[in-house]
Amino acid sequence: MAYWIPEGCIYCGNCFEECPNEAIYENEAADKYDIDPDKCTECVGFHSEPQCAVTCSVELPEPDPNHQETREQLLEKFKKLNPDKEPVL
Numbered sequence: 001m002a003y004w005i006p007e008g009c010i011y012c013g014n015c016f017e018e019c020p021n022e023a024i025y026e027n028e029a030a031d032k033y034d035i036d037p038d039k040c041t042e043c044v045g046f047h048s049e050p051q052c053a054v055t056c057s058v059e060l061p062e063p064d065p066n067h068q069e070t071r072e073q074l075l076e077k078f079k080k081l082n083p084d085k086e087p088v089l
């Protein structure tokens with residue numbers, strides 16, 4: 001399941017800096033950061049916890065019910081996005 005950022009983002013940029021998949025982008029029209037579900041692996045392959053959720057100043061990022069995936073699917077996504085890397089978690 002990809003993560004998403006609900007309303008309430010204060011544009012601090014912590015998540016943007018920490019995402020290992022570069023899945024987070026500035027949505028200037030909405031004045032907030034957003035997550036590209038095609039690039040989010042819930043940090044599977046890199047970390048034991050979603051780094052955006054861990055570092056968010058206002059604890060916003062949460063699992064996106066519209067993008068549900070198994071751990072296997074997330075690992076496949078990790079491999080597609082990072083063909084030169086081996087998953088560490």
Ligand code: SF4
Pocket residue numbers: 002003018019020021022023024035039040041042043044050051052053061
């Ligand atoms: Fe990036 Fe991990 Fe957050 Fe997904 S859960 S957007 S991969 S930091």
